[in-house]
Amino acid sequence: MAERRFGAGIRLAVTTFTVLPVPAGRIDRAAAGVAMAVAPAVGALLGLVLGGVLVGLSVAAAPAPLAGAVVVALGALLTRGLHLDGLADTVDGLGSYRDRAGALEIMKKPDVGPFGVAALVLVLLVQAAALADLAGRSPGAALAAVVVATATGRLAVTWACRRGVPAARPNGLGALVAGTVGRPALAVATAGVALAAVAAVPGRPWQGPAAVLAAVAVAVLLVAHAVRRLGGVTGDVLGAAVEVTTTVAYVGLVLG
Template structure:
């Protein structure tokens, strides 16, 4: 019988999937994949702590918008830009108005079409603007905001990989991780990330958790639409979910009451 993966293999897979950290690979199977997708928000929180530190350090030396741009550049570097690439490919496929295999074929193309470019511009502009606003807050609030938003984006992946959500293709990342996450991990993750977000808006502690929960609710609706259009999830869909949830969470954290 083939050897089964160990709990540490899931953690290593989560780190190598969501960051560029040079962690030695372990055994990769659907059991390890399920653990990795369940741990995605924790890896996101650690990444968010690094990015929050970058934003604080940059804001001490440069104007807020410059600090935001540096932080976004580091975010792309530390994730290989995979989530941004997934967003562009997914939006291009949606913009084609095609379904199933025809839409998936568009997603596989290496070029980026006008819909994908527009999506990248809008998402990065919104993220830059919100990070610039957050940079003016106290350092605990900044860290809470960036950690929560980055973790929330990866929690969107946990939701996308829950049982009952199929893969669009028989191979690739989507096929490996689709349906591997049980019902407990998304609930625990949502509670944990919402709690992290409470400190992002000190004078309105309810705003952070609400921003996270609304963003996740949007992600659930988006996933249903993507599954109808493509037949299931792919690695690109997961990347798109990360960027959409992260952006919406940032936006929710800076809206005035």
């Protein structure tokens, strides 16, 4: 039973965070808990692909801004743009200053408002600029930084789905995954990403873990604000947490 639950959780994590056509297994809260706990590992694998492309473009002498933009675009493609969509919807909803029901209704609409557009532009610009900076670093450091930043973005989801965080709606992705990650899994995931981050900034072994923890702190604040305004998390809030946390991690890794 445990093996089947773990396998189902892995498949759910892959289909949630990437475009890979993995056959769906059972989808219940037990599998969701596994999926949200292993989300950083899926992020790390995605980061390997993105980091490899960045290094390849650098070796091919592509201009750093172009390399950064290509990797950002590839990241959106490999995730179907779902996290970016969640960011835009969440910022539109929270920025509307409507009540809980009104904000959730705005988030359900397919259009993107001015707050959402501004958030998308800023996040994409910052990520592309950070990646352009990493393109000028050693291949090993650049690859490690991209892996760590991408894993940290998914670690935000692990934190957003920890026990005690409610769902904003009775159905949807938020209802499936909210409150499914226990403290042991949360601690292991956080320690694993922070440890991997030691290699992300050569000569400064403290900077990588500090960037991870700072990014997670921002994610926790974002989720807490969503809980206050919306009553809990939704799939859009999780997507917003991924993009915001990834962006903060990149900034922390390229400073100095």
